[in-house]
Structures are given as C-alpha cells and as structure tokens.
Amino acid sequence: MKEAPDQGRGVSDTEKLRDDAVVRASGVEKTYDSVLPFTRSVEVLDGATLRVERGQVVGIMGENGSGKSTLMGILAGVLTHDAGEVDRAGSVGWCPQEPRLYDRLTVDETFELFGTAYGMTDNEIAEAREWLTDVLDFERFRDRQVRHLSGGNRQKVNLSVALMHEPDLLLLDEPYTGFDWETFLAFWDLTEELRARGVGVAIISHIINERDRFDVVYELHDGHLHRQEIGDDKGLDSEPTEDDVACKRTASFVDGAGAGGGQRATSGQEAGE
Numbered sequence: 500m501k502e503a504p505d506q507g508r509g510v511s512d513t514e515k516l517r518d519d520a521v522v523r524a525s526g527v528e529k530t531y532d533s534v535l536p537f538t539r540s541v542e543v544l545d546g547a548t549l550r551v552e553r554g555q556v557v558g559i560m561g562e563n564g565s566g567k568s569t570l571m572g573i574l575a576g577v578l579t580h581d582a583g584e585v586d587r588a589g590s591v592g593w594c595p596q597e598p599r600l601y602d603r604l605t606v607d608e609t610f611e612l613f614g615t616a617y618g619m620t621d622n623e624i625a626e627a628r629e630w631l632t633d634v635l636d637f638e639r640f641r642d643r644q645v646r647h648l649s650g651g652n653r654q655k656v657n658l659s660v661a662l663m664h665e666p667d668l669l670l671l672d673e674p675y676t677g678f679d680w681e682t683f684l685a686f687w688d689l690t691e692e693l694r695a696r697g698v699g700v701a702i703i704s705h706i707i708n709e710r711d712r713f714d715v716v717y718e719l720h721d722g723h724l725h726r727q728e729i730g731d732d733k734g735l736d737s738e739p740t741e742d743d744v745a746c747k748r749t750a751s752f753v754d755g756a757g758a759g760g761g762q763r764a765t766s767g768q769e770a771g772e
C-alpha cells in the first residue's frame with residue numbers, strides 16, 4: 500500500500516481551536532419547513548451536541564430518518580441550522596451519501612477538477628490520485644467516465660475526492676455502501692492511516708459490528724445525540740454532562756438497523772474488472 504503523500508499541511512496556530520477539536524457542535528436545532536400548505540414541517544435536530552478531535556474516529560448511528568445526514572450536512576457547512584453553534588478548525592472533506600460527481604468526466608479528470616478546486620498543485624494531485632487509486636484498488640478505471648463505473652467504484656471516487664486534500668476533518672455519510680469485502684477492509688486501513696495522521700473522522704454507519712472500530716459513538720434519537728465512549732462500560736448509564744449527553748438507551752435498535760449492510764456486500768462487476 501502506498502503511503503499518503505505529505506502535502507506539508509501542518510496545522511497553523513490560527514487553525515487551532517482552544518483544544519484538540521476539529522469540529523464542535525453545540526445545541527444545534529434544525530427544522531425543515533413545509534413548503535406546501537397542509538403539510539407538516541419536520542423537526543429533525545433539537546439541541547444536538549457533538550465534538551470530533553484530531554486523530555479521533557467517531558461513529559454516528561441512528562434509525563433511518565433520525566437526521567444523521569442532516570447533522571452531517573450542517574457539520575460540513577452545506578446545510579444551514581436554525582439555532583446552536585458549529586465551530587470547525589482547518590479544512591473539511593465531505594463524502595455525501597449520494598455521489599456528487601460529474602458523469603462525463605473520467606476518474607483522472609475528476610481528481611484534477613476537485614484537486615484544482617482544493618488549490619492543490621499538479622504534483623499533489625498526481626500523488627493523491629496514485630495513493631487513493633492504489634489503496635482502494637481502482638487504478639484500472641482511471642480513464643473511464645464516471646457514468647460507466649459500477650456503484651461501488653463510483654463510491655470509491657466519491658470517497659477519494661472527499662479526502663484527497665487530506666482535510667483536518669473528514670465527514671463520511673455511509674461511505675462503504677456498495678463496497679466489496681476487500682474494499683471494506685481497505686477502507687478501514689485507510690481510516691487508521693488518516694487517524695494516525697491526526698485527521699478527525701466522523702462516519703455515519705448502520706453496522707453494529709463496526710462499533711469497536713470507533714473511539715466514540717453518537718446515537719441520534721429524537722433530535723438529540725447520545726454519546727458513548729467505546730470501551731467505557733459506564734458510558735451507557737452515566738448522567739448527561741454539559742458537553743455531551745450519555746447514551747441512555749441500549750444499542751439494541753442499532754443491532755437491527757441495516758445490520759449486515761456492507762459486511763460482505765458485493766459490488767457490480769464491470770467489463771474488464
């Protein structure tokens with residue numbers, strides 16, 4: 500596996516928050532207002548509080564429709580919120596649930612487009628492309644248009660463009676949907692590499708078996724986030740604190756929610772694969 504290129508993206512003093520947090524959200528509220536008469540507005544977040552630190556891998560779990568993608572959009576800065584505060588330190592990478600790519604560009608052209616937008620040099624773009632196509636194993640599709648890739652390979656490109664600039668904070672919305680088993684394992688190796696480099700990573704996941712891979716899991720329920728330190732048995736029962744609300748519920752519903760998804764999923768095979 501190739502090493503991540505060092506782009507000399509040290510953290511300047513001005514980028515540092517008072518502590519090691521790369522994102523901190525406090526009391527975030529979000530309601531989707533109804534645009535049609537006689538339809539209800541949807542209250543999604545009702546005082547959500549969370550923090551992600553450098554070198555920390557944080558899981559965000561919750562039932563379908565509980566508001567995980569909404570929360571992540573707010574953390575990424577692509578969605579507005581109604582109340583509360585969100586502070587970020589440094590650069591952000593966001594991998595949305597649905598790939599937002601240009602269908603007619605090739606994989607190489609996609610790296611060029613996003614790399615240029617991030618302000619990377621040609622060399623930095625080439626290094627990032629070599630690193631990620633090697634680690635996620637899609638080098639042979641570099642000259643293929645995105646629209647001709649399988650869902651799993653499109654997701655590899657989606658993930659790659661979110662992190663090719665080695666952001667300080669990486670936000671991943673169900674990043675391994677459609678990955679085959681080898682790629683799923685490669686994804687976690689990559690995450691460990693990013694953790695070692697001090698990137699703060701937040702991942703929306705439905706896979707209960709992956710819980711132990713996280714440092715902290717936030718469970719979203721009724722608009723609130725419930726925090727659990729992994730490996731800390733007291734986490735489930737402890738009293739709410741100012742900074743976080745401990746998880747009062749058991750993880751049982753997560754057991755059923757989408758369990759197995761991505762565990763051994765197979766991606767669509769393409770001619771030439």
Ligand SMILES: Nc1ncnc2c1ncn2[C@@H]1O[C@H](COP(=O)(O)OP(=O)(O)OP(=O)(O)O)[C@@H](O)[C@H]1O
Binds near residue numbers: 565568569
């Ligand atoms: N643009 C929108 N306008 C109105 N309602 C929305 C909008 N986006 C999401 N919602 C609603 O907000 C709620 C939370 O949606 P969201 O996609 O954040 O949940 P989620 O936890 O990510 O779901 P899933 O696990 O299914 O991906 C849902 O009831 C959804 O229908």
